[in-house]
Amino acid sequence: MHLAAYIGRTLIRGVGLLVAVVLVTFVLVQASPIDPMEAYVTAENPVSQEQRDAIAAYWGLNDPPLERLEKWVSALAHGDMGTSMYYRQPVTEVIRVHFMNSLMLMAVAWILSGFFGFVLGVVAAAYQHTRVDKFIKVYCLLIASAPTFWIGLLILMVFAVWLGWFPLALGTPIGKEAAAVTLGDRLYHLVLPALTLSVTGISQIALHTRQKLIDVLNSDYAVFAAARGETKWQIVYHHGLRNILLPAVTLQFGSISELFGGSVLAETVFSYTGLGYVAVVAGTKLDLPLLLGIALCSGFFVFVGNLTANLLYPLIDPQIREGMTHE
């Protein structure tokens, strides 16, 4: 079975990728100028030298770096990613809780930006050279040139500060017990960060979709379809959508990595307690086990996204399908 062989090969490559991600993260942590002790022990709660030594010994800060990595990796083999130095909870638990928050945020943004990006791209291409197209293009270029955190700040200013429609920050209402938080509360807090992420994700997808569809509309087969009586929208529907699906899928699943990067910024702006927020904490506090865990998880997530896209290709394109069975 060729598909099985393909998946097997890809999985091996995926494992290699994750090993590389962990190694690079580890090297970067070693090179970091941040002293985890100084980051943890703030000026407000000074501790004695004995206490410092105790903490350092507890964290294993004095152990040789490779030994620390070895410890973490051998623990990982048993499904344990160690204990977060900052949260003082198992890393798996920290990631699980925050990942759920992020997952919701990213899923909403992923679907919204994918859908609206695609629609805007198709409309712009179909109305190429008109005002509609120009408007969409200018909008996309503006958004694409603006940093995510800046757009986040603008949205925060307009909708939370001036209009007061949505909460300023956090993923749940302040001062409410965790058990009492409803789904409605969570969604309410999700709106602005999700909006920020979606808005920034749209432009990429819209611009690519637009260009692809313009290529299709200028193709020989579109000319021939017109010669056979198809109207512009019939050409878009019968030939355009199918032919731009492949690049759109590539882009959509490829955008997962950007979504991760974007969510770090968006979550920080909105103090939304998701994985991105935790990643920033882990980085600034130099929480080694937590940082390794997050790097591993996000690497895996992005890998699965790309793998999914690769598995979808043969379903869309018969030439790839044929290529796989004849390999």
Next chain:
Amino acid sequence: MANHDTAPVLDIQNLSVKFRMYDKGLRQSELQVISDINLNIKAGEIVAVAGSSGSGKSLLAHAVLGILPKNAMVSGSMKYCGTELTPAVQADLRGRDIALVPQSVSYLDPLKKVGPQVQGLYGTKEQQSQVFNRFELAEETAEKYPFQLSGGMARRILVSTAVISNAKLIIADEPTPGLNPEIAETTMKIFRDLADEGKAVMLITHDIDLAFLFADRIAVFYAGTTVEIAPVADFIRGGDALRHPYSRALWNALPQNGFKPIAGGQPYAGNLQGGCPYAARCSHCSTECTTAKTIKMQTVRGGEVRCCHAT
């Protein structure tokens, strides 16, 4: 219907096509790509439109179908069976009464099975089966994708898209280049059969040899206009049987007639200055050829020619 029986299937009068272009910044200019064409095709007839690349042959096909780009301006008259081809009429006739046979398999949607593509907007599954039957295409071919077709199969599929429509006018745009002689000849035979069934065929080609074998009349294109339209017999005889110096030079350039190249090149549409477009390369060129504003088509010995010196 009387009118429809007597009128040619396609009757083109004084057709010109210009493109509006932007030069530098906002300065607009017009580029005349087809000038003053008169051409008619009757039912049962194959008219070959021959000429080198860039002479405007394909644009003529697109003009008849009404699928020129938006910046094109068309003037003159085109009639289909006596009915003026306005954009609305063209939109209605495209794919039903006027069919295009494209050049290559790249004109098929690469991700769509050929069966549904042959059916198009107006055809049915049964019609498609009949057409496949006629061209000896296996029923399973309908399930194939364009990239899985062999050259000969692709050719028959492309012709099928036109035949399924039952169109009276079939425009074949370069249907033979890149084909081996055998398949090319088979393809031309299909067009001959279609014409013999009463369809009008416009055969755009630069394969003049094949046109000799299968066409009824040949229209020679040069720099966006027709320089000579004559029965195929005149072209087979060649030499003095032809009326325009370019047709003669074209004939002499054929491998079997001496392979003599014509010096110079076809003028770029934007550089045309009135007079005869062939004047610069013509050995009979006189002042009249370059000073005349336009040179009209005239009937000489049963053919039409655009030349001051034709006798």
